[in-house]
Amino acid sequence: MKADILLGLQWGDEGKGKIVDVLTPRYDIIARFQGGPNAGHTIEFDQKKFILHTIPSGIFNASTINVVGNGVIIDPFIFNRELDMLKASGIHAENNLMLSKKAHLILPSHRLLDAAYESAKGKAKIGSTLKGIGPTYTDKTARNGIRMGNILRDDFLKRYRDLKEKHLQILKAYEMDLENHELDGLKFKTYEEKWFDALDRMKSIRIIDSEYFINQSLNSGKSLLAEGAQGTMLDVDFGTYPYVTSSNTVTAGVCTGLGIPPHQVGEVLGIFKAYCTRVGSGPFPTELDNTEGQKLRDEGHEFGSTTGRPRRCGWLDLVALKYAVMINGVTRLYMMKADVLNSFAMIKVGTSYYLNNEKIDYVPFEASYEKLKPEWLELEGWHTNINEIRNEKDVPKALDRYVKYIEKQTGVPVSMISVGPDRSQIIHRS
Numbered sequence: 001m002k003a004d005i006l007l008g009l010q011w012g013d014e015g016k017g018k019i020v021d022v023l024t025p026r027y028d029i030i031a032r033f034q035g036g037p038n039a040g041h042t043i044e045f046d047q048k049k050f051i052l053h054t055i056p057s058g059i060f061n062a063s064t065i066n067v068v069g070n071g072v073i074i075d076p077f078i079f080n081r082e083l084d085m086l087k088a089s090g091i092h093a094e095n096n097l098m099l100s101k102k103a104h105l106i107l108p109s110h111r112l113l114d115a116a117y118e119s120a121k122g123k124a125k126i127g128s129t130l131k132g133i134g135p136t137y138t139d140k141t142a143r144n145g146i147r148m149g150n151i152l153r154d155d156f157l158k159r160y161r162d163l164k165e166k167h168l169q170i171l172k173a174y175e176m177d178l179e180n181h182e183l184d185g186l187k188f189k190t191y192e193e194k195w196f197d198a199l200d201r202m203k204s205i206r207i208i209d210s211e212y213f214i215n216q217s218l219n220s221g222k223s224l225l226a227e228g229a230q231g232t233m234l235d236v237d238f239g240t241y242p243y244v245t246s247s248n249t250v251t252a253g254v255c256t257g258l259g260i261p262p263h264q265v266g267e268v269l270g271i272f273k274a275y276c277t278r279v280g281s282g283p284f285p286t287e288l289d290n291t292e293g294q295k296l297r298d299e300g301h302e303f304g305s306t307t308g309r310p311r312r313c314g315w316l317d318l319v320a321l322k323y324a325v326m327i328n329g330v331t332r333l334y335m336m337k338a339d340v341l342n343s344f345a346m347i348k349v350g351t352s353y354y355l356n357n358e359k360i361d362y363v364p365f366e367a368s369y370e371k372l373k374p375e376w377l378e379l380e381g382w383h384t385n386i387n388e389i390r391n392e393k394d395v396p397k398a399l400d401r402y403v404k405y406i407e408k409q410t411g412v413p414v415s416m417i418s419v420g421p422d423r424s425q426i427i428h429r430s
């Protein structure tokens with residue numbers, strides 16, 4: 001079988017968790033391939049709400065195997081908290097969870113470095129989630145990292161101490177009160193102790209050569225969905241650098257993050273909100289810094305799932321969406337949160353940019369530095385509540401026109417429209 005991929009086409013938080021959960025019954029394996037606990041994937045069903053950070057969103061289906069791939073970075077403390085949260089709802093995640101030996105560990109001191117680097121950036125700060133993402137991927141590529149497979153080896157403690165010491169040396173150049181700096185409300189020492197307790201618990205989970213497991217599974221006819229984290233515009237190569245995360249969030253990331261060869265990639269399911277949001281700093285050409293933006297935030301409950309920060313809101317950026325479709329080779333689009341636009345009289349779309357008074361229809365290198373001004377297209381809204389619609393034929397005409405416009409512009413079919421946070425709130429399109 002070929003592996004399908006689901007990933008975000010904007011700046012993250014498109015609703016990946018919800019759709020992975022919806023699609024899970026169709027797959028034998030769900031696998032995360034990049035990112036770490038900077039992700040916050042929300043799943044809602046039966047009046048319950050879960051937010052997952054590292055554990056794949058297929059965990060609610062007992063017969064699906066969930067793999068945390070080699071491209072992911074893991075913080076045992078956060079992972080452990082997630083296991084407890086699931087356990088409290090009767091879900092024993094350990095039973096159908098596997099971790100790659102090659103996934104790197106986020107050390108408590110990686111989080112200190114993240115905080116120190118961010119505060120040193122001052123006004124130019126990235127708006128990192130402060131989960132240690134940048135420093136951990138830096139250590140990975142600088143060949144200093146510690147991997148899940150190392151935790152079972154005799155020299156683990158020595159490696160841990162050496163790397164921590166290296167971090168403390170770096171931190172001397174920053175004015176940081178190490179004793180009192182808190183990580184998730186805990187002093188460093190307490191956090192570190194809990195981190196080690198959590199690490200012990202992780203030894204009871206299957207730690208595997210995930211690239212072998214995945215390829216053998218695909219070759220024996222098993223189906224797999226790769227679950228992206230963050231979004232294309234946060235990709236370290238193709239996003240609005242330097243205001244990005246530190247991994248490849250795009251389709252190519254699946255090949256390196258799981259060990260799946262390119263010819264084994266099947267459908268690429270690209271998901272996007274009917275509008276746009278971004279949390280953290282960086283360019284956002286279609287941002288609305290006005291009452292319309294506030295209305296999007298209120299109607300869409302746009303507050304970060306990981307940090308609780310208010311998300312910046314704006315209209316759909318078609319230039320960025322087409323770019324994301326190109327980079328990822330998207331074969332199907334899923335439109336999320338269409339219901340958030342229920343009460344908007346008019347809907348706008350950014351169709352091109354103005355860069356120094358020149359109209360352009362591509363994402364320029366300058367996107368990271370210059371203020372791009374969008375050209376707008378106005379479409380009529382649907383002025384009606386669509387949350388209870390489940391059937392394609394009941395879709396209001398104005399929404400249908402909006403969806404068909406996006407299909408025409410991107411050349412990719414929109415296969416689903418999501419009309420609410422619950423698992424059941426989906427309209428399938430033929």
Ligand code: GDP
Pocket residue numbers: 008012013014015016017018039040041042043044300304305336337338339340418419420421422
């Ligand atoms: P992810 O990171 O891509 O998984 O997305 P998040 O979970 O961070 O953010 C998406 C938010 O939108 C969550 O609170 C979801 O419960 C919610 N959500 C998902 N789909 C819809 C939808 O179609 N309509 C509405 N109103 N909310 C949605």
Ligand code: IMO
Pocket residue numbers: 008011012013014038039040041126127128129130131133134228229230231234243244245246279280281305
């Ligand atoms: P999900 O998977 C939205 C953003 C941060 C910051 C930048 C770098 O839930 O869509 P990092 O902590 O990675 O160093 O932060 O990336 N960011 C996200 N924004 N959703 C996410 O994940 C994000 N993960 C990171 O806000 O601007």
Ligand code: MG
Pocket residue numbers: 012013014039040041042305306
């Ligand atoms: Mg999220």
